[in-house]
Amino acid sequence: MNKLSEGKVQVYTGNGKGKTTAALGLMLRAAGAGMDIxxxxxxxxxxxxxxxxxxxFLGHAVTMEQYGSGGELFGPDRERDTACARAGYEKARAALxxxxxxxxxxxxxxxxxHLGLLAVADLLRLMDERPEHTELVLTGRWAAEQVMQRADLVTxxxxxxHYFHAGVPARTGIEM
Structure with a gap:
């Protein structure tokens, strides 16, 4: 049974650190409320x-899937990366x-x-097809203007x- 009578669409974007972290915090809160995630x-x-x-810790409440090749930013292969993103999109859409x-x-x-692996129309479709009782959160840098306009909340x-600019790499437990 769904816990929300009315879900919203949230977007976490920008160049600062914390988008995934904020989403994970929201997931922790939702799990504590008995929600399915x-x-x-x-x-x-x-x-x-x-x-x-x-x-x-949250395996009872969270279904998790990853749809990346791992090389999208540092060893891009357009065909492979698009295929991963498209397959992931279809799985995510089915779940939604x-x-x-x-x-x-x-x-x-x-x-x-933003990288062209998916289209803005794909994201807008998710927003349009979202069941009324489901909260949808989209994260990442470079949110398209159309997505931000359609969302209920944009952070x-x-x-x-950022210490990254001083040469500090991503650290396990902090950035990854």
Missing amino acids: YFGQFMKTGDTSEAEALRR VSGRYDLVVLDEILVAE EMGEVK
Whole structure:
């Protein structure tokens, strides 16, 4: 049975750190409220710390899938990356329209659209087909204007200072 009488569409975007982290925090809150959650990660693959934590602590509440090749940003292959994104989109769309989930988080889908692996029309379709009782969260840099206009809530994470620019790589447990 769905827990929300009316879901909304949220967008977490911007160049600052914290978009996925905010979505994970929302998932923790939703799990605590007994909600069923779907977490689809575009452009990510493998054993990230968040994937391990979700399996270990929230496996009863969260269905998680990853649809990345892992090389979209650092070793792009247009055909492979588009195929991964399209296959992921179809899985995520099926999960969303199933009506089974109270919360659907599509992590980095905005980046996949920005890179041309998905179309803005794909994201707008998800927003249009979202069941009334389902909360939909889209994350990633570079949200398209049409997506932000259609969303109910848009949060932009702004970078003020980041240690990445000083050469600090992504750290397990903090950024990955």
